[in-house]
Amino acid sequence: MNPRSSAGRRWLLTVAGCTAALVAGGIGGATAQQAPQAPAGQAQQGRGGGGGRGNAGPAMFSAVDADKDGAVTRDEMKTTFDKWFTEWDSGKTGALTQEQLTTGLNAAMPAPAFPAGGRGAAPQNQTPRPDDVTAMMAALPATAPAKPKQPRKVLVLGKAAGFVHSSIPLAGRTIEEMGKKTGAWSTTITYDPADINEANLKQYDAIFLSSTTGAFLDDPNDAAATAARRKALLDFVRGGKGLAGIHAATDSYHQSSAQAGGAGFNFQVIPIAMQMIAADKNSDSKISRDEFGALADSWYDKLDPDKSGRIAQADFPQRYAALPTPPMPAGRGGAGNGQAPATNLGPDTEVGTWPEFNKMIGGFFKFHWNDGQTITVKLDEPKHPLNAPFKGEGYVIVDETYTFGRAVYSRENLRVLTSIDYAKMSAEDKAKEQNPRPDGDYALSWIRREGKGRVFYEAHGHNEKVYAIKPLLEHITAGMQYVLGDLQAEDRPSKTATK
Numbered sequence: 268m269n270p271r272s273s274a275g276r277r278w279l280l281t282v283a284g285c286t287a288a289l290v291a292g293g294i295g296g297a298t299a300q301q302a303p304q305a306p307a308g309q310a311q312q313g314r315g316g317g318g319g320r321g322n323a324g325p326a327m328f329s330a331v332d333a334d335k336d337g338a339v340t341r342d343e344m345k346t347t348f349d350k351w352f353t354e355w356d357s358g359k360t361g362a363l364t365q366e367q368l369t370t371g372l373n374a375a376m377p378a379p380a381f382p383a384g385g386r387g388a389a390p391q392n393q394t395p396r397p398d399d400v401t402a403m404m405a406a407l408p409a410t411a412p413a414k415p416k417q418p419r420k421v422l423v424l425g426k427a428a429g430f431v432h433s434s435i436p437l438a439g440r441t442i443e444e445m446g447k448k449t450g451a452w453s454t455t456i457t458y459d460p461a462d463i464n465e466a467n468l469k470q471y472d473a474i475f476l477s478s479t480t481g482a483f484l485d486d487p488n489d490a491a492a493t494a495a496r497r498k499a500l501l502d503f504v505r506g507g508k509g510l511a512g513i514h515a516a517t518d519s520y521h522q523s524s525a526q527a528g529g530a531g532f533n534f535q536v537i538p539i540a541m542q543m544i545a546a547d548k549n550s551d552s553k554i555s556r557d558e559f560g561a562l563a564d565s566w567y568d569k570l571d572p573d574k575s576g577r578i579a580q581a582d583f584p585q586r587y588a589a590l591p592t593p594p595m596p597a598g599r600g601g602a603g604n605g606q607a608p609a610t611n612l613g614p615d616t617e618v619g620t621w622p623e624f625n626k627m628i629g630g631f632f633k634f635h636w637n638d639g640q641t642i643t644v645k646l647d648e649p650k651h652p653l654n655a656p657f658k659g660e661g662y663v664i665v666d667e668t669y670t671f672g673r674a675v676y677s678r679e680n681l682r683v684l685t686s687i688d689y690a691k692m693s694a695e696d697k698a699k700e701q702n703p704r705p706d707g708d709y710a711l712s713w714i715r716r717e718g719k720g721r722v723f724y725e726a727h728g729h730n731e732k733v734y735a736i737k738p739l740l741e742h743i744t745a746g747m748q749y750v751l752g753d754l755q756a757e758d759r760p761s762k763t764a765t766k
Contacts, residue, residue, distance in 0.1 A: 323539055324584025326376040338577040341567045348563040351375065352556050362553035365544045372536035391427060391458055395437035395731075402735035403441050411449035412652065412745050413754040419452035421747070422471045426460045429481030429518065434731050438477040438513055441734050445744055452751060460484045463496045473509030473750045474500070476516035476628075478728065482620070483519055501623055505718030509750025512628055513743070514728035517669065520621035521631035542590070566590060615702045617672035627717050629681050629724050630671035630710075634700045638667040638730050643688040644711060652756045653684055653714065653723075653749060656741035661688060664736075667729035670700060670709055678762035681713040684742075712742070714749055714758045721750045721758065 331347045332339050355363055355371035363371075423439040439456045446452035452472070463474070463484055476483075484496040504510045546562040547554050554562070570578050570586045578586065617633050619625035636642065642664050649659040668687065687709035689697070697703060711726040723746035727733050734740070748754035 323376070323536070324587035327539070327587055328580055328583040330375045332580070337580045339570075339583065340577055341564070341571070344567050345560060345563045348559055349556075352559050356556075362551070362555050363559070364553055365540050368540035368543050368554070369537055372539055376536055391425065391431055391435065392433070393425070393436050393456075393458060395440050399437050399731040399734065400440060402732070403437065403740075404444060406735045406737040406740055407441075407445055407448050408656075408737070408741045408744050409448065411451040411748055411753075412655065413451075413748050415451050415748075415751070415753050419446075419472045419751045419753070420470055421446060421452045421454045421473045421475055421751070422462065422468070423454060423456040423475045423477055424460065424463065424479060424483070425456060425458045425477040426483045427478065427480045427515070428483045428485070430515065431480070432478040432515055432729060434514075434729060434734070435478050437731050437734050438728055439475075441740070441743075442475050442477075442747070445740065445747070449744060451744070451748060451753070460486075460496060461492070463499050465495075465499045465502065468499055468503045468508075471503075471508070472752070473511060473747065474503065475747070476510070476512035476519075478513060478515035478518075480515045480518045481520075497621065497624070501627070504627065504720035504722065507719035507752075509721045509723075509747075509752065510627065510717070511723045511743075511747055511750045513725050514667075514669070515632070516724065517628055517630055517671065517726070518632040519628070520624050521617050521619050521672065523616055523618075615673055617674065619672075619675060625675045626680060627715075627722060629713055629715060629722065630676035631674075632669055633672040634670045636668045636696065636699060639665060640668060640696065641665050642668045643691040644685050645688040647683045647686055647710075647761065651684055652754060653712075653742060653745040655745065656738040662738070664727060664733070664739075665730075666727045666733050668711070669726045670704070673704060676710065678708070678710075679760050679764040681710065681715050681760060682758045683710045683761045684712045684714065686710045712746070714746070714756065715760070716758050721752065723747070723750050 328339065331344050333343045333347060351371055352363065355367050421442060423442050425435045425439050427435060439454075443454035443456060446454050455471075460483060468474075484500065485493040486496075487493075500510075543559070543562060544552065544554055546558050546565075548558060567578075569590055570583065572586075615633055617631060619631055625631050643661060644664055645661040646654050646657055646659070648654055649657070689707040689709055713724055715722045725739075725743055725746065727739070745754055745756075749756050749758075
């Protein structure tokens with residue numbers, strides 16, 4: 268379709284699906300351009316604290332080494348699998364679903380605790396790929412929609428305490444170059460959450476959260492530092508400054524209610540559950556006790572190639588990572604930066620862990636359609652200043668697309684700018700999300716007031732190619748100028764609060 272044809276200016280915002288990264292045979296390992304590998308034996312960070320299956324070996328070894336003697340025998344593995352089946356088949360149906368496998372594995376292999384604030388953690392990549400920068404630079408708007416009232420400064424925070432998106436450094440660079448080219452602001456980029464403090468923030472007009480995940484401000488070893496950083500962020504915005512966030516800025520400060528008060532959800536178990544369910548022989552999407560036992564034998568045969576009868580702890584992780592991987596679900600379009608599969612993520616039981624931030628940013632992650640999924644976006648307010656780049660027409664985008672937990676997201680709290688055109692989504696694609704919103708209301712970008720300050724959020728931005736889409740970059744430019752206080756825009760909630 269001609270994007271400027273008489274049929275309407277519907278930009279096909281084409282983003283190629285990410286290539287599935289199969290590192291050492293594991294689902295969802297990082298590519299060479301992404302964050303550096305964690306040290307041997309240490310799982311990479313993932314959404315909620317997990318990494319890909321290739322890094323699950325140490326946790327799996329610990330779970331099946333029943334006598335804790337530093338080696339695993341066939342009997343230990345088979346006994347452990349049989350014990351798991353008995354425990355996880357709580358309804359005594361004689362079969363386990365992928366959701367039951369995921370829940371059970373999470374209990375057997377709880378999420379590892381990752382240090383925050385950079386203490387001992389593998390450093391994040393801070394350098395975008397040159398080709399991505401070139402494409403982004405070519406798509407940047409030449410001018411900003413409003414004249415700055417005064418010189419503006421933006422602080423970009425790229426710290427991810429959970430899943431580390433490969434697009435984080437590109438998003439930060441985009442904000443930097445956007446400000447330079449339009450003359451609307453100057454930018455400082457940091458990956459240190461300690462920079463969110465009262466004294467340092469006095470020089471800035473807005474903060475941009477570049478796909479921050481997890482408890483990105485917190486230091487688990489210093490409660491006072493955590494409290495001070497949180498207060499500094501809230502006071503900064505409420506005192507009249509701005510906060511903008513992209514994509515995984517909303518994948519922060521939440522957890523499953525089933526894990527509330529606990530260690531959190533270990534997302535590295537999801538691809539393991541996928542691999543287990545692949546042992547289903549009769550295509551009923553369940554695995555029987557016999558199939559589960561046969562899987563234990565099959566895995567052991569591959570883990571013990573020399574038939575020694577004992578797999579040492581030192582050998583287990585590498586051999587486990589080399590186990591065959593199951594095929595990706597149909598329509599997946601690639602694993603993308605090591606993300607967990609989008610299907611079977613369970614009911615909408617997410618709860619916020621920092622309610623003030625959850626409300627301020629506008630919501631928290633519940634589910635995502637995978638990168639490669641085509642989404643039709645509608646303009647909720649075609650004439651809104653922040654939507655001017657779209658020329659009154661919706662568009663199509665291919666990227667990872669979030670939905671948000673019902674506990675916080677509400678049009679009574681937000682001025683919704685764009686949302687998923689849910690009526691145009693196929694029944695098959697809708698069914699990928701368990702427990703969908705009954706009202707079919709899936710916002711993608713919004714603004715809101717927070718005290719005297721302003722907030723803007725855009726849900727897309729997972730894939731690097733999103734940052735080469737000119738209308739979307741213009742939308743973000745307008746959002747930045749709104750939070751900086753230079754672009755005036757209606758920001759009252761889209762819906763009047765019910766009494």
